[in-house]
Amino acid sequence: MYKIDFQHPCHIHFIGIGGISMSGFATLLHEAGFTVTGSDGKQSAVTDELVRQGIQVVIGQRAENITKDIDVVVYTAAINPDNPEFVAAVNAGVPMMDRAEMVGQVMRIYAESIAVAGTHGKTTTTSMLAHILLEADKDPTISVGGMLPAIGGQIRVGHSDTFLLEACEYTNSFLKFFPQISIILNVDADHLDFFKDLDDIRNSFRLFARKLPEDGLLVINGEIPNLDYFMEDLPCRNVLTFGRDGGQYNYSAADVTFDESGCPSYTLIKDGKAQERIDLHVVGDHNVTNSLSAIAVADYIGIPREQTLAGLASFHGTDRRFQHKGELNGFTIVDDYAHHPTEIEATLKAVRNTSYTKVWCVFQPHTYSRTKELLHQFAEALSLADHVILADIYAAREVDPGDISSRDLQKLIAEKGTPCEYFPSFSEIEKFILKNVMPGELLITMGAGDVVNIGESLLRG
Numbered sequence: 001m002y003k004i005d006f007q008h009p010c011h012i013h014f015i016g017i018g019g020i021s022m023s024g025f026a027t028l029l030h031e032a033g034f035t036v037t038g039s040d041g042k043q044s045a046v047t048d049e050l051v052r053q054g055i056q057v058v059i060g061q062r063a064e065n066i067t068k069d070i071d072v073v074v075y076t077a078a079i080n081p082d083n084p085e086f087v088a089a090v091n092a093g094v095p096m097m098d099r100a101e102m103v104g105q106v107m108r109i110y111a112e113s114i115a116v117a118g119t120h121g122k123t124t125t126t127s128m129l130a131h132i133l134l135e136a137d138k139d140p141t142i143s144v145g146g147m148l149p150a151i152g153g154q155i156r157v158g159h160s161d162t163f164l165l166e167a168c169e170y171t172n173s174f175l176k177f178f179p180q181i182s183i184i185l186n187v188d189a190d191h192l193d194f195f196k197d198l199d200d201i202r203n204s205f206r207l208f209a210r211k212l213p214e215d216g217l218l219v220i221n222g223e224i225p226n227l228d229y230f231m232e233d234l235p236c237r238n239v240l241t242f243g244r245d246g247g248q249y250n251y252s253a254a255d256v257t258f259d260e261s262g263c264p265s266y267t268l269i270k271d272g273k274a275q276e277r278i279d280l281h282v283v284g285d286h287n288v289t290n291s292l293s294a295i296a297v298a299d300y301i302g303i304p305r306e307q308t309l310a311g312l313a314s315f316h317g318t319d320r321r322f323q324h325k326g327e328l329n330g331f332t333i334v335d336d337y338a339h340h341p342t343e344i345e346a347t348l349k350a351v352r353n354t355s356y357t358k359v360w361c362v363f364q365p366h367t368y369s370r371t372k373e374l375l376h377q378f379a380e381a382l383s384l385a386d387h388v389i390l391a392d393i394y395a396a397r398e399v400d401p402g403d404i405s406s407r408d409l410q411k412l413i414a415e416k417g418t419p420c421e422y423f424p425s426f427s428e429i430e431k432f433i434l435k436n437v438m439p440g441e442l443l444i445t446m447g448a449g450d451v452v453n454i455g456e457s458l459l460r461g
Helices: 020-031 045-052 084-092 099-107 122-135 170-176 198-209 286-300 305-313 341-353 368-373 375-382 406-415 426-436 452-460
Strands: 011-015 035-040 056-059 072-075 096-098 112-117 141-148 153-156 162-166 181-184 217-221 238-243 251-258 264-270 273-279 323-328 331-336 359-363 387-390 420-422 442-446
Touching: 011 020, 011 084, 020 035, 020 045, 020 099, 020 141, 020 153, 045 056, 072 084, 072 099, 084 096, 096 099, 099 162, 099 170, 112 122, 122 141, 122 162, 122 286, 122 305, 170 198, 181 198, 181 286, 217 286, 238 286, 251 286, 264 286, 273 305, 286 305, 323 452, 331 452, 341 359, 341 375, 341 442, 359 426, 368 375, 375 406, 387 406, 387 426, 406 420, 426 452, 442 452
Parallel strands: 011 035, 011 072, 035 056, 072 096, 112 162, 112 181, 141 162, 181 217, 217 238, 238 251, 331 442, 359 387, 359 442, 387 420
Antiparallel strands: 141 153, 251 264, 264 273, 323 331
16 A cells, blocks of 8 residues: 655645545645645636645546656545546556545544544534634644534644544545544444444444554443443553443533523533533533543543633534524524434434424435435434424435335324425425424424525525
8 A cells, every 4th residue: 555655745646636625635735745736527616725725736537637747646435436537547557545545644644633433423523622622722633524614614734743533434434544542422323325234333433443552542432332342352541431321431411401592511520520510502412422522532632621611612513513594584494414313313302402482304314225224213203393394315325226215204204293294396395384484483404415405595585
């Protein structure tokens, strides 16, 4: 495997350089003295910014973009083997690596690299930690899976030994990373178009934990079933647990309360002893456990508690995580990225602590495989809303198999006694909302696809 050597910068070419993550790492390597070039299918504000920095970007992917002076090619998971640049690089014998391999190699140069993993909550927890690190003037390099206002996007290039990364399990990409500190928030059945079953997913997270060096740290949710499974043959000596159940974990919460917006406060319990009162400005009980893991890491790397508290206090969420979009006709519109039953349940339970008179959930299932495999769990979670409106399944990377649809989900939700409509188009959904949602009520657009467009279209009028 080709090794990126920061002591001897080379020429790196990015296929798909206009992607948020790819462009961020292109900037990082450019600033480190590498010659960086790239191509993308279309011009954008991102590619324009790269050009402004002095990076050569070609719009359109062609074989002639692979020149003889290129030392290594980096490509995104979206690049197919028949891509003309991919083919040209293979034919020319140019070393190649995917984005995850490149990120893993970049991580090696940071003495304090932190990876945040888990089926749910990665983006929010990474963002919480980002706020804490920024408050502590750690000048970190940050890569997060959502738009974080504090860094003006998804990537921040710092100039210290601290690197914070959201680590996704899909296609086992996080197994190519080399963190010093890892968080495992939870392990549930998801991405079943890649993983065989829950046992396969658990094995992947166990392998992720075993990537840690002997002097590394694992911060893990103590409530994960059969926790000992993840501890077997664990190389690192340092483990911290967190969870909600009393003081049996290193970090836990007591006396949890919620304000009228549904944001929690709690007393931090560390090793059985009561600490400060923690006030969060993000909605939901699930964010209590997310914040516990962030506090554990902050304590471990020596950040003073007052800076940790200030960092958490300054965090008001990322885009598409219970994001307030606006008001229309007296009702409130928020958007949430939840696309797994566990996430949906957490969000809908969170709004029980608010003052809205009724909760409407416009849900767009994400991928056929996930919808089919978890159909009954989806119905159970969505029935927590007062009224559900379903859009068609968002295919993403999949082809319609013809044996699952949103109508199947609608039937199960209705059988549970929760009113549920299905409409094949966004325009029909918008018309129904305008006729039926009343002042004082909450409308949540929910899903990982383009369902967010419904609320934005309504607000535009």
